[in-house]
Amino acid sequence: MSEQGTVHLTSSRERPAQTFSGYIMLVLLLALIVLQVGAIARLAGSTGDPSGFDLFSVIAPPVLLVFVLTGFYMLQPNQAAALTLFGSYKGTDRVTGLRWVWPWEMRRKVSVRANNFISDKIKVNDLRGNPIEMAAQIVWRVVDTAQALFDVDDYKAFVNVQVEAAIRTIGSRYPYDDFEHLEVTLRGNHDQVGAELRAELNARLAVAGISVDECGFTHLAYAQEIAGAMLRRQQAQAVVAARKTLVEGAVGMVEMALAMLSEKNVVELDDERRAAMVSNLMVVLCGERDTQPVVNTGTLYQ
Numbered sequence: 001m002s003e004q005g006t007v008h009l010t011s012s013r014e015r016p017a018q019t020f021s022g023y024i025m026l027v028l029l030l031a032l033i034v035l036q037v038g039a040i041a042r043l044a045g046s047t048g049d050p051s052g053f054d055l056f057s058v059i060a061p062p063v064l065l066v067f068v069l070t071g072f073y074m075l076q077p078n079q080a081a082a083l084t085l086f087g088s089y090k091g092t093d094r095v096t097g098l099r100w101v102w103p104w105e106m107r108r109k110v111s112v113r114a115n116n117f118i119s120d121k122i123k124v125n126d127l128r129g130n131p132i133e134m135a136a137q138i139v140w141r142v143v144d145t146a147q148a149l150f151d152v153d154d155y156k157a158f159v160n161v162q163v164e165a166a167i168r169t170i171g172s173r174y175p176y177d178d179f180e181h182l183e184v185t186l187r188g189n190h191d192q193v194g195a196e197l198r199a200e201l202n203a204r205l206a207v208a209g210i211s212v213d214e215c216g217f218t219h220l221a222y223a224q225e226i227a228g229a230m231l232r233r234q235q236a237q238a239v240v241a242a243r244k245t246l247v248e249g250a251v252g253m254v255e256m257a258l259a260m261l262s263e264k265n266v267v268e269l270d271d272e273r274r275a276a277m278v279s280n281l282m283v284v285l286c287g288e289r290d291t292q293p294v295v296n297t298g299t300l301y302q
Contacts, residue, residue, distance in 0.1 A: 012150040
């Protein structure tokens with residue numbers, strides 16, 4: 001792109017403003033009121049024509065009173081005021097209490113307190129393409145008033161949009177669940193995924209001078225259209241896992257039983273009877289119902 005077509009974006013940075021204590025100006029205001037009252041009393045008690053000084057002493061204090069009054073403003077704790085002069089940023093005042101500034105400088109107050117925001121439920125496709133519903137809660141605050149006011153149009157609306165975009169980004173980066181516990185998942189790694197969501201939000205909101213103190217998911221579930229199917233899948237995988245554990249334990253017990261019978265010479269079994277005994281033991285150990293014992297009154301081979 002040519003130099004004529006290049007757009008250069010400037011980023012604002014907060015700096016301290018030159019302001020004055022409002023209490024000092026309040027004393028000056030009271031002094032002007034006293035002068036005004038005295039001038040009026042002197043003029044009222046005068047019998048002759050008033051001199052130019054007398055007229056000036058009556059007219060000047062009200063003008064100064066208006067000048068001083070228009071410069072007052074008050075800042076509460078965790079509140080700041082950005083000052084501008086004819087559209088040019090002149091700094092930010094963060095000193096609490098009664099303050100005073102030149103009347104021609106405009107003041108725009110900004111809260112730097114912590115704000116809590118809970119997003120709406122958002123439908124996102126996870127890493128495997130499964131639709132899931134996500135919602136997050138974040139705590140954010142303005143750390144640079146100049147960026148918040150002058151680098152974005154509406155910093156609160158900007159937060160709302162970027163939160164949704166960050167949730168979609170993180171949601172599509174990981175699978176919802178992994179039954180083999182081999183991957184980082186949204187459901188199984190809340191702390192890790194929450195930390196990554198916070199980093200993503202801080203990167204997105206830095207342009208607006210906003211920092212995220214903490215965040216986390218308030219809602220995380222499969223979308224309704226696949227929730228039933230995923231529940232049956234989870235149940236099936238849980239049954240398979242339980243069966244696998246049961247079979248592994250049964251095989252170990254059968255091996256132990258056969259080894260102990262052979263080691264202690266309790267009974268000698270050929271391959272056919274050994275297979276029958278293994279079959280019976282597996283049925284007893286792996287069956288879902290209680291088995292009925294059968295007493296053999298004959299020999300093993302009858």
